[in-house]
Amino acid sequence: MGLVIQRDVYAVSFVAIRSIEVGPDAGPAGQAVGAAGAAAGLRREFIAGLRFFTGNRLLVTLLTIAVVAQCGTGAVNALDVFFVTRNLHASAHLYGFLGMTFGIGAIAAGRVVQWLGARRALWLGLLVAGALVVGYARQTGFMGGVLLAFVIAIPMTMVNTAMTPLMLASTPREYLGRMLAVFNPVNQLASMLSVVVAGWLASTVLRNLAGSLGGLRFGPIDTIFTVSGLLIVITGGYALIALPTQAAEAASTEAAAGVT
Numbered sequence: 416m417g418l419v420i421q422r423d424v425y426a427v428s429f430v431a432i433r434s435i436e437v438g439p440d441a442g443p444a445g446q447a448v449g450a451a452g453a454a455a456g457l458r459r460e461f462i463a464g465l466r467f468f469t470g471n472r473l474l475v476t477l478l479t480i481a482v483v484a485q486c487g488t489g490a491v492n493a494l495d496v497f498f499v500t501r502n503l504h505a506s507a508h509l510y511g512f513l514g515m516t517f518g519i520g521a522i523a524a525g526r527v528v529q530w531l532g533a534r535r536a537l538w539l540g541l542l543v544a545g546a547l548v549v550g551y552a553r554q555t556g557f558m559g560g561v562l563l564a565f566v567i568a569i570p571m572t573m574v575n576t577a578m579t580p581l582m583l584a585s586t587p588r589e590y591l592g593r594m595l596a597v598f599n600p601v602n603q604l605a606s607m608l609s610v611v612v613a614g615w616l617a618s619t620v621l622r623n624l625a626g627s628l629g630g631l632r633f634g635p636i637d638t639i640f641t642v643s644g645l646l647i648v649i650t651g652g653y654a655l656i657a658l659p660t661q662a663a664e665a666a667s668t669e670a671a672a673g674v675t
Contacts, residue, residue, distance in 0.1 A: 464593020473585040476657045477578060478598055482605040483650045484541060484574070487643035489609030491548060494617055498552075498560075498636045505557040513564045520568025527569065533577040533584075534658050540573035541651030548644030552637040581658075613639055 468474050499510050528536040544567055551563040586594045621635035633641075 460593060461596060464590060465597055467586075467590050468594055468597045471585055473581065473659055474594065474598070476654075476659070477581060478601060479657075480537070480541070480650055480654050481578065481598070481602045483653070484647055485602060485605040486609045486612075487545070487548070487646040487650070488571070489606040490613035490639055490643045493610040493613045494636050494639060497617070498640065499557070502634065502637055503554060503557045503560045505560075509557060512561060516561050516565045517568040520565040521572040528573055528576045531573075533580045536573045537577040537581065538651050538654035538658060540570035540577065541647055541654055543651075544570035544574065545644045545647030545649075545651060548647060549641050550644075552640035552644060553631065613643075 468478075495513065496507060496510050499505050499513065500507050531539065547563060547567045547570065551560065551567060554560045554563060582594065582598070583591070616639060617635050621638060624633065624635045624638060626633050
């Protein structure tokens, strides 16, 4: 079913792109000049967007929050299936139930952001989600893991939901594309690096980790999850301190727009 849907999406994309009308072919010389002009324009636009981004306090803060949080969530996403089989002592085919449970819990987050406001929902969601991830790391039974996955979904979706209005509110419409051209690649790179580092730690440095502290037993994956949760909590504390107020957001946006 997934392959059929994906194929249909690509077919619709092809038809949409194919329907775009372009100017007449100007020959090799014209194409070379056009390509050079487009490259120069793209470079100029990207530099202007980068200047705007770095001059906007809120955007820099949000990117920092997203990158650090991705270091924690990326590790959990990469190793979660192994956590289910090793720590929760469940069959791998039950892993899908965790994803389903997470999706159900995410439905409730939208209204919470409306009640709290985007800024408060962001830092509060990070603090709560990080603490819950630490609790999730200590689970040893599948039902406990499912319950925690459901609860974690609410603050994590709050964070994702709150990010967008904060970014849009601090970015003039003409800079939205350039802002996303900086934010999204850096965020994705942080996610990929966290997956690589988590996998490397679990398979090498922490592979044979086995110990206890205060009656709690620690293994490689739950240790990584615990550190990831603490990292998310730290990010929430940073967000609480560093996110500017509404008045400061407006001033930052105006100042950044003036730089360009």
